[in-house]
Structures are given as C-alpha cells and as structure tokens.
Amino acid sequence: MIKEAICEGSDVQDALKKAKAQLGLDETAEYEFEIIQTEEKKKFGLFGGRPAKVRVFIKDTPDERAEKFLRDVLDKMTLQSVEIEKSTDENAVEFNLSGEEVGFVIGRRGETLDALQYLTSLVANHGEDPYIKVTVNTGNYREKREKTLEILGRKLAFKAIKTGKKTSLEPMNPYERRIIHTAVQKVNGAISWSEGENAARHVVIGPDPKVKQYRKGGYQNNRRGGRRSYNGGRKSSTAPVNPDRVPLNEGGETGLYGRIK
Structure with a gap:
C-alpha cells in the first residue's frame, strides 16, 4: 500500500514541507517524492505565475x-x-x-x-x-502442537513395528505432515508417506518392508515364563536411527504452507 500527499507551495521546498506535514513525517522519516511542476514567478509581478506542486509518498513495508x-x-x-x-x-x-x-x-x-x-x-x-x-x-501454542505431533508420530511408528499394521492419521497441512514424517524417520523399522489430495491429504504410518520384523502381534513368553519385547528383547526406545533416511519435505522451511508466490 502507498500513502501519498500532493501539495502546492511557493517553491518545491515549501510544497515538500506541506506534503510531509500532511503525512505526519518528521525530519528523520524516509520518503520519496516527485516534482509535478516547478514554480513560476508572475511576470511584472502581475501576470501568470504558478505554484510548485510535488507528490510525496511512502510505501508500507x-x-x-x-x-x-x-x-x-x-x-x-x-x-x-x-x-x-x-x-x-x-x-x-x-x-x-x-x-x-x-x-x-x-x-x-x-x-x-x-x-x-x-x-x-x-x-x-x-x-x-x-x-x-x-x-x-x-x-507457545505452535511449540506445544509440534511436540504433540512428534510424540504421536513416534508412538504410531512403534505401534506399526509391533503390530505390523499401518495407521492413517487425520488430514493435516504440509507443515504438520512434515513434523510427523521427521519423527517417524527417527524410528528404525517404520516408514511414513502421504495419501489423498488437497484438504484430504494425510499421513500413513506403517512397518518398513526393508527392515526385518522380529515379532508380530505383541509380546510372547520366553523360556523362563517371563515377557519379552517385540524387538528381540530390546526396548523400543533404544531402536537405532538409520542415518541414511532423510525426512520427507512436506512444507519446506519457508512457512506453514511453504513459499507463496
């Protein structure tokens, strides 16, 4: 948006002063201006003549x-x-x-x-x-929301490894989908992808077919009658991170919906 003022004065400086005052600009304010017409003195002090006219304008950042x-x-x-x-x-x-x-x-x-x-x-x-x-x-709403999505992504990733089944989440915007993808990428044995179009686009989390699944269907008793975890006795929280797995780009780094052109 451009704010402007067009004023006349006895000369260019006088017209500028009036236009700046109309816009409420002080001596330190930045502005641009154009001279619409320069002043002309009256001939013989009686005939003709005209005032100076300028246009002063400032652009909103x-x-x-x-x-x-x-x-x-x-x-x-x-x-x-x-x-x-x-x-x-x-x-x-x-x-x-x-x-x-x-x-x-x-x-x-x-x-x-x-x-x-x-x-x-x-x-x-x-x-x-x-x-x-x-x-x-x-x-700090957005920070809390991001943390909630990270926890959800990891929870469903471990669930996918444990059950061998995929889970579809509710539709989310690109920024939130990317948070989910990033969280899942940190869990070895699970993958995520997006399905649907436009407002119905959502994340699906499932077991990684390239990773051997140690157990399907939950816990099983060991020889001593105890219970062991689905991951060969290892706790899920210690699952290694595969450094070669790169999070999907679901929104980039420029904002909630990516760069707007």
Whole structure:
C-alpha cells in the first residue's frame, strides 16, 4: 500500500514541507517524492505565475502490511481485545497474539490460526519486496502442537513395528505432515508417506518392508515364563536411527504452507 500527499507551495521546498506535514513525517522519516511542476514567478509581478506542486509518498513495508491486515481481521471478528506483539528478523516476522479471547483465534486443532497465518503471509508478500516468512502464534501454542505431533508420530511408528499394521492419521497441512514424517524417520523399522489430495491429504504410518520384523502381534513368553519385547528383547526406545533416511519435505522451511508466490 502507498500513502501519498500532493501539495502546492511557493517553491518545491515549501510544497515538500506541506506534503510531509500532511503525512505526519518528521525530519528523520524516509520518503520519496516527485516534482509535478516547478514554480513560476508572475511576470511584472502581475501576470501568470504558478505554484510548485510535488507528490510525496511512502510505501508500507511487508511487516507493516501484514500487521494492518491482521488487526483488521481481528477487529472484524469482534476480537478487539486481542493484542498483537510484533518481532522482526531478517526476512521474517512473527506476530504473537494474546488476550482472554485468543482461543477463538486458535480454532479447532489450530485451523483458524493456520488460515490466519496463511492469509497474512499472502498480504505481506504481495509486491516486489523480498519474500519474508510470516508466523502467527499465540503464547507457545505452535511449540506445544509440534511436540504433540512428534510424540504421536513416534508412538504410531512403534505401534506399526509391533503390530505390523499401518495407521492413517487425520488430514493435516504440509507443515504438520512434515513434523510427523521427521519423527517417524527417527524410528528404525517404520516408514511414513502421504495419501489423498488437497484438504484430504494425510499421513500413513506403517512397518518398513526393508527392515526385518522380529515379532508380530505383541509380546510372547520366553523360556523362563517371563515377557519379552517385540524387538528381540530390546526396548523400543533404544531402536537405532538409520542415518541414511532423510525426512520427507512436506512444507519446506519457508512457512506453514511453504513459499507463496
């Protein structure tokens, strides 16, 4: 978005001063301007003449556009009490939301928060500016969600090894699917892949056919009458990690839904 002011003055400097005052710019503010016309003095002090006219304009930065959009959306959701705290880094901006009504912003399993982040990123990156990563968070919700998904991925990976059966998860966005894939990749003997299209795309976790399965169907009694684990007596938590297994790329490193062009 471009903010501008067109003003006239006795000369160019006078017109600039009036335009800057109209935009509320101080002496240290950055701005651009163009001279629409230069002043002309009256002939013989009576005839002709014209004032100088300039156009002063400033462009919103990507993070300013994003913050304004986010505030407008929250206001239209009648969530005026929700506060926005902005922190910027090189090619990245994070908005942290707080307030009593912030639960309405999160939505079911974070779906509203995800959608809000996606739209805010679209607004921020609409233009010729360098791409920036936009994150919309509330407290440490995303960190907690990521930890929950990691635990879920490992739990279902060990279940796949134990039972020899695959499990389909609920549909998730690319970012969350990638968290699941990364967690499963750390468990030797299990693999994960994605199925479905668009909003129905989900992760499936199953046993790795390339890895020998020691047991199927749970625990069995050993010769002494005791119970041993499905993995040849070894605890599942000590399963080695295969260094050659690379996590699937389900969203990249640029944001919740990947880079937006």
